[in-house]
Amino acid sequence: MTLKSIPLTDELHTYLVAHGAPPDAVVRDLAEETLALLPEDAGMQVAPEQAAFLTFLTRLLGVRQAVEVGTFTGLSSLSIARGLAEGGRLTCFDISEEYTNVARRYWARAGVDDRIELRIGAAGERLRELPDERYLDFAFIDADKTGYPVYWDELVPRMRPGGVIAVDNVLRHGRVIAPQSADDRAIAAFNDAVLADVRVDAVMLPIADGLTLARVH
Numbered sequence: 001m002t003l004k005s006i007p008l009t010d011e012l013h014t015y016l017v018a019h020g021a022p023p024d025a026v027v028r029d030l031a032e033e034t035l036a037l038l039p040e041d042a043g044m045q046v047a048p049e050q051a052a053f054l055t056f057l058t059r060l061l062g063v064r065q066a067v068e069v070g071t072f073t074g075l076s077s078l079s080i081a082r083g084l085a086e087g088g089r090l091t092c093f094d095i096s097e098e099y100t101n102v103a104r105r106y107w108a109r110a111g112v113d114d115r116i117e118l119r120i121g122a123a124g125e126r127l128r129e130l131p132d133e134r135y136l137d138f139a140f141i142d143a144d145k146t147g148y149p150v151y152w153d154e155l156v157p158r159m160r161p162g163g164v165i166a167v168d169n170v171l172r173h174g175r176v177i178a179p180q181s182a183d184d185r186a187i188a189a190f191n192d193a194v195l196a197d198v199r200v201d202a203v204m205l206p207i208a209d210g211l212t213l214a215r216v217h
């Protein structure tokens with residue numbers, strides 16, 4: 001049995017991205033503009049292979065109702081929106097008008113703005129505005145790390161049976177096993193809580209900074 005995922009050199013990463021739904025012009029421009037406008041924060045954007053995976057997964061699940069927590073300049077939301085089934089809707093949560101104004105432009109350019117609703121404000125509070133029923137097919141959590149348990153607790157009861165929650169940055173660039181910050185400790189505790197949560201089956205994938213996929217019973 002193979003013992004672990006192989007390490008990715010830069011060359012291998014480039015090869016992997018190029019051979020699995022490579023970024024189109026919209027995604028390339030969004031990545032370039034994010035880096036130019038927000039050089040300090042551009043690393044928050046999902047990796048290109050994650051973007052492709054989000055579209056693939058959304059399509060695979062036939063998602064009609066999706067939520068994203070943590071939109072930034074829009075790469076993950078664009079990727080989810082592209083995979084939605086006919087008539088599907090994505091509701092996005094973020095606190096920043098500045099970041100999400102970039103997202104709005106790229107949603108329009110990609111022709112998916114008609115299926116996305118953006119709600120600005122602290123997601124812990126704004127998620128409570130969502131219908132109190134099990135209607136969500138898919139959710140993606142990628143905002144402030146200390147908020148993850150709150151987002152999880154708001155989202156799990158709203159997932160339809162078989163719905164999937166994807167959670168980003170669960171490996172904290174390896175620091176999850178030796179936390180060095182409050183964010184690292186928050187993710188380590190969150191990962192333990194997911195493992196113990198009897199409402200879900202979860203797998204942790206070594207994509208980019210680690211992605212948990214949890215299927216809600």
Ligand SMILES: C[S@@+](CC[C@H](N)C(=O)[O-])C[C@H]1O[C@@H](n2cnc3c(N)ncnc32)[C@H](O)[C@@H]1O
Nearest residue numbers: 044045046070071072076094095122123143144
């Ligand atoms: C890692 S980035 C998201 C990256 C995005 N998924 C992408 O692919 O480009 C985290 C985002 O969470 C937002 N955020 C931070 N705290 C938040 C909160 N309390 N409620 C909602 N959004 C928050 C930030 O403004 C930022 O845009």
